[in-house]
Amino acid sequence: QLQLQESGPGLVKPSETLSLTCTVSGDSVSSRSYYWGWIRQPPGMGLEWIGSIYYSGSTYYNPSLKSRVTLSVDTSKSQFSLKLSSVTAADTALYYCARIAALSTWFDPWGQGTLVTVSS
């Protein structure tokens, strides 16, 4: 059964870089049928797509975050990662990773999410 698990620091200081990793079990991040993506949800608010990455390394970013976001994939570890630079309190959110169907573009499954708080 496919599972995704986010990991990384739960507290990041303002102006620093947020780094998260999503470990995939039960499937391969090298699959040509899927993208792998990050979505965030500020407390009490809605979902925001951050970016998606293909096994080849092709990346697609939310234009509003593009200047600060970097996604990468490590097929040997079955992981993909998110880096968000110059964070502020507005980046405090529950961060989810998810598999994305390449043709149908749906997100499923999702990881359980990890809360990242930006605070000094």
Next chain:
Amino acid sequence: QSALTQPASVSGSPGQSITISCTGTSSDVGNYNLVSWYQQHPGKAPKLMIYEVTKRPSGVSNRFSASKSGNTASLTISGLQAEDEADYYCCSYAGNLWVFGGGTKLTVL
């Protein structure tokens, strides 16, 4: 790319039907038959309920149906049950990017 527009809240009594709208633009909802819908219960990750505008994944109740007309997609839940109370989000592919709706809180009265 702006978020898709959803009503903040809808409500209905058990057994009734409700519809949640999701309005985008000709760059997203109107240009692709790639709208999906997600259900999120408090403290849980979103769950895929509908994909490619009208299709239900295996295991999703046939009480959930969806459609699209122009730049607006809609999710209909018939025979409302208490367990349907949750937040619902639409999402559209928009050409190498994805955009979510702001979410709709469904209350089952």
